[in-house]
Amino acid sequence: xxxEDNLLKxxxxxxxxxxxxxxxxxxxxxxxxxHQRHVAIxxxxxxxxxxxxxxxxxxxxxxxxxxQNQLGTLIAMDAATVKGVIDRLxxxxxxxxxxxxxxxx
Numbered sequence: 001x002x003x004e005d006n007l008l009k010x011x012x013x014x015x016x017x018x019x020x021x022x023x024x025x026x027x028x029x030x031x032x033x034x035h036q037r038h039v040a041i042x043x044x045x046x047x048x049x050x051x052x053x054x055x056x057x058x059x060x061x062x063x064x065x066x067x068q069n070q071l072g073t074l075i076a077m078d079a080a081t082v083k084g085v086i087d088r089l090x091x092x093x094x095x096x097x098x099x100x101x102x103x104x105x
Contacts, residue, residue, distance in 0.1 A: 042054075050085075052075070052077065052081070052085045053085055053088065053089055053094075055075045055077075056071060056075060056082070056085050056086065056089060056095075057089065057094065057095075059071060059074050059075050060095065067100070068082055068083060068086055069082075071086075
């Protein structure tokens, strides 16, 4: 029997008791509220940088000079994203790029 020949039927389940479900106690709701609070605090204190830009600068402060590839790994960003972040930080004069002495990149 092919997938096109199969019939789908909604499985009937017992409806949850409305008293058991409180939105404000759900993990997703709590995480969303925490994220909203974090964004507000971040914007109030570091409003002129995006979170990825701040992460890049903070990690550069921690590790010192490093490659863009390594920085991306350290802050969990793919190569294309970290390149864009570094380009914007460079345009603002917050980071400098230099050629690697060994591989000349």
